[in-house]
Amino acid sequence: MERPRLIREDGLRHDGRRPDELRPIRVSIGVLNKASGSALVEYGRTKVLAAVHGPREIPQRHMLLPDRAIIRCRYHMLSFSTHERKSPAPSRREIELSKVVREAIEPVVMSEVFPRTAIDVFVEVINADGGTRTAAVTAASLALADAGVPMRDLVVAVAVGKVGGVLVLDIDEVEDMYGEADMPVAVAPSIGLMTLLQLNGVLTREEFREALKLALKGATQIYEKAREALRDRYMKVKVEE
Amino acid sequence: MSHTPSPAVITPRLKANTIANMLKRGVRSSGRTLTDYRPTDIVVGYVQNADGSALVRLGNTVVVAGVKLEVGSPYPDAPSEGALVVNAEFMPTASPTFEPGPPDENAIELARVIDRALRELKVVDMSKLAIVPGRKVWVVYVDIYVLDHDGNLVDASSIATLTALLNTTLPKVEVDELGNVRVDRSVRVSPLPINNKVVTVTVARTENVLFVDPDLDEESVVETKLVIAVSDDGRIAGIQKSGSGGLAEAEVLAALDIALKTGVNLIKTVESKVSEAASGHSTSTLN
Numbered sequence: 001m002e003r004p005r006l007i008r009e010d011g012l013r014h015d016g017r018r019p020d021e022l023r024p025i026r027v028s029i030g031v032l033n034k035a036s037g038s039a040l041v042e043y044g045r046t047k048v049l050a051a052v053h054g055p056r057e058i059p060q061r062h063m064l065l066p067d068r069a070i071i072r073c074r075y076h077m078l079s080f081s082t083h084e085r086k087s088p089a090p091s092r093r094e095i096e097l098s099k100v101v102r103e104a105i106e107p108v109v110m111s112e113v114f115p116r117t118a119i120d121v122f123v124e125v126i127n128a129d130g131g132t133r134t135a136a137v138t139a140a141s142l143a144l145a146d147a148g149v150p151m152r153d154l155v156v157a158v159a160v161g162k163v164g165g166v167l168v169l170d171i172d173e174v175e176d177m178y179g180e181a182d183m184p185v186a187v188a189p190s191i192g193l194m195t196l197l198q199l200n201g202v203l204t205r206e207e208f209r210e211a212l213k214l215a216l217k218g219a220t221q222i223y224e225k226a227r228e229a230l231r232d233r234y235m236k237v238k239v240e241e
Numbered sequence: 242m243s244h245t246p247s248p249a250v251i252t253p254r255l256k257a258n259t260i261a262n263m264l265k266r267g268v269r270s271s272g273r274t275l276t277d278y279r280p281t282d283i284v285v286g287y288v289q290n291a292d293g294s295a296l297v298r299l300g301n302t303v304v305v306a307g308v309k310l311e312v313g314s315p316y317p318d319a320p321s322e323g324a325l326v327v328n329a330e331f332m333p334t335a336s337p338t339f340e341p342g343p344p345d346e347n348a349i350e351l352a353r354v355i356d357r358a359l360r361e362l363k364v365v366d367m368s369k370l371a372i373v374p375g376r377k378v379w380v381v382y383v384d385i386y387v388l389d390h391d392g393n394l395v396d397a398s399s400i401a402t403l404t405a406l407l408n409t410t411l412p413k414v415e416v417d418e419l420g421n422v423r424v425d426r427s428v429r430v431s432p433l434p435i436n437n438k439v440v441t442v443t444v445a446r447t448e449n450v451l452f453v454d455p456d457l458d459e460e461s462v463v464e465t466k467l468v469i470a471v472s473d474d475g476r477i478a479g480i481q482k483s484g485s486g487g488l489a490e491a492e493v494l495a496a497l498d499i500a501l502k503t504g505v506n507l508i509k510t511v512e513s514k515v516s517e518a519a520s521g522h523s524t525s526t527l528n
Contacts, residue, residue: 063244070245084343094350098243099346106245118244162489181361193487197467199480201361205497208477212490 003178007164014016017072021156027138027229029146031103037147039229041139044172045129049177051140052147055117068111069119073102075136097133104137104157104186104196110150119149121201130173131159135197138185142226146233154226155195157186158218160211162201165213169218185207185215189223243346252461261462270459271300274479275452278503279393281400281510282405285408285518292426293409293433297401299455301391303335306383306401308409308433312372312422313380316448323370323379328354329398335390350483352385355399357517358439358470358479365406381433392456395468398432398512399441407515409433434507438473442500442505446488453499467496469502485520 005015012018023044032038033049042048055069063070077086101123109119111194121143122134134157141155161171163179176182187194193208203211260270267275279300287296291307315322329352331339344352359365370379383405385398413428445455446464455463464486470479477497482488488496 039344063247065247068245072242072244074242092353095243095346096350096353099350102243102245103483105486107487111245121243188487192489194482194490194493195487197480197482197488197493199477200357202472202476202478204476205501208497212493216490224275 004174004223006175006178007166013163013168013195015172019166020214020217022170022221023172024221025225027142027225029229029233030144033082035143035147037143037145037149039139039142039146041135041142043131043135043170045127046131046135046172047125047127048132048135048139049124049126050136050143050241051122052140052143052149053122054118055114055119055149058118064116066116067115069109069114069117070201071102071106071109071111071119071121072141073105073121073123074098075101075123075125075133077128080124085104097136100196100198101133101136101140105140105144105155106194107193108141108152108155108188108191109144110152113150120145128133128173130171130176131184132158133157134186138212138222138226142230145230153190153193155186155188155189156219156222156226157184157196158215158222159184160215160218162203162211167207167214169214183210183211183215185212187216187219189220242283245322247512248461251465251474252458254459259460260458261447264447264459265454267450267491269452271456275450276499276503277455278454278507279331279451281507283400283511283514285404285515285527291405292412293405293407295401295404295408297397297404299393299397301389301501302387302393302397303384304387304397304401306385306398306405308405309382310409310411311380311385312377312414312424315371315375315378316392319367321374321378322367322369322382325356325359325365325381325383327359327369327383327385327402327428329355329385331387331390331394335387338398339390349422350481351398353404354384354395354441354468354470354479354481358399358441359402362437362439362472362478363472364403364435364437364439366436366503369434372422373416375418376420387504390457392458392460393443393454394442395441396454399439399470400507404511405439406433407435407438407511417506433486437513438508439478440504440511441468441479442504442507443468444496444499446486446492451492451496451499453503457499467469467500469497469500469504471501473505473508475501475505477501478485
């Protein structure tokens, strides 16, 4: 495939977005019946489902901790979620991302409330178009909230990229593949904590500062969407006629 | 599935509290300042049968990295470029908590962080590694073995990797009329083509204190680490937050400044060790 033009002559991106514009974000909460909590998060064509089971007891008791719950997390891609079929065996990328996603949600979960239990977070990438780990973090934190797990804040995530020399928000797969840098960031905005930060690419210190600023701006918008979705799910009192 | 780790080595609470309280006052159990890096001892070309290798001692952490070059097929999307494969193993020799078996998530993360930094900065010049363009190229295997674990395995591994790559030489190859490639490892024709240099610098956070290069005792009280890949020209070539905590924006920027300063110096250390070894003989051994 030929390298597409990532920044058009009019300064817009290959899909018509402004550099600081998110893809359409959609959030649905409580989409599953049997899970303690669940959320479906879409960043454009990227579609990620998260389910939480627990806090619960598990047979692998040696893993449990006496002073808090453990969090177990699996980031997993469906075999048909990508252009080329993904082998169902766990890849090195999935193993790393399971850790990265767990460590992104762990700082906000009040695990000390449930000692000797496990909180299981399953993330399923249904369709991948860039930004699956960031959508995964947003979905996981909403599923935890939906499960009623006490949390210090929600975590939302978004990636900033450098494409064609321009810093852009919420990069998709094309921009990730042909761009110069990809920097996923997860934030707990109300407590001012960054819980995931990766950089794949080369940036100067100044570029990094700006990229971080852009990511925090995008995260604030996603945070609003996430809170709105939670309010829609739980704050509206349904009156039966 | 990734799960919250149990404390790997149980550090007595009294000791952990002491380390944490000292850090809060800006003092470290080892006597180092917050921005002091442990002394790094580098043995260039430690493994004679490797195409390039290095043994790195970072304090009491010991890592050996080796490069093996193999003739392989190129990737279809880059037919005239070589390929790079990075793998890391935490050996059972390094810690009573390391088990034999396939790499766990920590070893995979370590290898992938170093792999990304090498790739993004184009440390190895892949365009010069074609043997028969489109058919045969050099595949550069970097294998990292952690032999002794006293904290900050990522940095020790990245220093060992850079040194091993700088120590790597290409063997002589002959291509016959049928396109078959014969490698003669007894004759070395040129050094592995290198564009840029990179190492990682790990900055740890406990309470609200940032400090560089945590040792194993310190890691027992560290919640969050920021691994920052630094290039020889002082750019950021990769970042990975690791651990189950978070960082404020100001802390990230402060960590970056520590890393950039430390990283550029580390690369200079590696360079001088490599040129020293090229001109004379490196005599250090594991002990």
